[in-house]
Amino acid sequence: MKTSEQRIQIALQKSGRLTDHSLDLLAKCGLKFTKSKDQLFCFGENMPIDLLLVRDDDIPALVGDDVCDLGIAGLNVIEEKRLDRHGNDASAQFDQVFALDFGHCRLAIAAPEDAPYDGPMSLQGARIATSYPATLNKFLTQHEVDASVVIFSGAIEIMPRLGKADFICDLVSTGSTLAANQLREVQTVLESEAVIIQTRAPLPVEKQDWINRLLQRLDGVLQVRESKYVMLHAPRSALEQIVALLPGSESPTVVPLEGAGDKVAVHAVCREYVFWETLENLKSAGASSLLVLPLEKMMV
Numbered sequence: 121m122k123t124s125e126q127r128i129q130i131a132l133q134k135s136g137r138l139t140d141h142s143l144d145l146l147a148k149c150g151l152k153f154t155k156s157k158d159q160l161f162c163f164g165e166n167m168p169i170d171l172l173l174v175r176d177d178d179i180p181a182l183v184g185d186d187v188c189d190l191g192i193a194g195l196n197v198i199e200e201k202r203l204d205r206h207g208n209d210a211s212a213q214f215d216q217v218f219a220l221d222f223g224h225c226r227l228a229i230a231a232p233e234d235a236p237y238d239g240p241m242s243l244q245g246a247r248i249a250t251s252y253p254a255t256l257n258k259f260l261t262q263h264e265v266d267a268s269v270v271i272f273s274g275a276i277e278i279m280p281r282l283g284k285a286d287f288i289c290d291l292v293s294t295g296s297t298l299a300a301n302q303l304r305e306v307q308t309v310l311e312s313e314a315v316i317i318q319t320r321a322p323l324p325v326e327k328q329d330w331i332n333r334l335l336q337r338l339d340g341v342l343q344v345r346e347s348k349y350v351m352l353h354a355p356r357s358a359l360e361q362i363v364a365l366l367p368g369s370e371s372p373t374v375v376p377l378e379g380a381g382d383k384v385a386v387h388a389v390c391r392e393y394v395f396w397e398t399l400e401n402l403k404s405a406g407a408s409s410l411l412v413l414p415l416e417k418m419m420v
């Protein structure tokens with residue numbers, strides 16, 4: 121077996137909304153890498169993992185054709201290529217491992233600001249410009265709408281102004297592209313976020329072991345993202361109420377405080393976001409000396 125076949129190849133978007141987050145996530149899993157001169161290849165220094173930086177649209181095929189073992193891309197791209205390659209209900213040549221909770225956006229239909237829209241039937245007979253024809257066609261079929269899909273790759277948002285389309289179907293994140301083109305979002309077609317996919321090709325045991333380790337670390341990184349370590353002081357009498365207020369925590373540690381009478385210290389991992397309101401409620405319930413600390417790693 122060639123050395124390159126023993127190393128895990130992960131395809132990532134080379135420049136775009138997912139790039140920095142993807143690299144950051146892998147770095148948080150402990151991967152250290154050196155970038156090649158052309159910035160398109162990263163060699164993993166401390167794990168047998170290399171990164172290939174490519175166009176996001178190419179990621180599903182690279183993983184599906186077993187050129188790369190894993191890929192991180194938007195569900196929008198994954199879903200479009202899956203439908204395009206295999207038709208509506210055929211299985212894809214890769215497994216979607218899990219969603220990564222970043223790169224949230226949606227594939228949506230947008231109309232000129234003054235055009236009326238009352239649900240999918242308003243699309244009947246219309247021309248819709250998109251670079252996601254397969255996903256759009258699936259949506260239209262599901263809603264029994266007969267519309268003409270104008271395939272276009274490039275600045276889709278200018279098509280209505282050029283008189284080439286009545287609607288567009290494109291990715292919306294902040295909505296600023298639509299606003300700048302006097303378009304309004306009228307219909308969500310697909311909710312998207314970054315996901316990690318794995319080839320279906322059987323892999324050597326050692327390689328799969330490394331992939332499993334990486335996936336477990338990724339899961340750990342995702343788990344701690346919203347989690348915080350909360351420390352506070354509380355009168356023993358208020359303990360029950362205070363513990364109930366800690367968001368997403370299981371059996372906190374309770375330690376008596378030296379020379380503080382009835383007071384105890386409570387330490388807890390909160391698995392949900394700790395809002396300022398939570399702290400205010402804890403304080404009203406009798407808690408004091410509240411500390412919220414970030415968590416870096418977690419393995420359960």
Ligand code: PRP
Binds near residue numbers: 292
């Ligand atoms: C999408 C889409 C819009 C823009 C919308 O393109 O085509 O141009 O993002 O984002 P906004 O709502 O924040 O303004 P993207 O940058 O993902 O490029 P790509 O589709 O070519 O990969």
Ligand code: ZN
Binds near residue numbers: 175176177
């Ligand atoms: Zn793209």
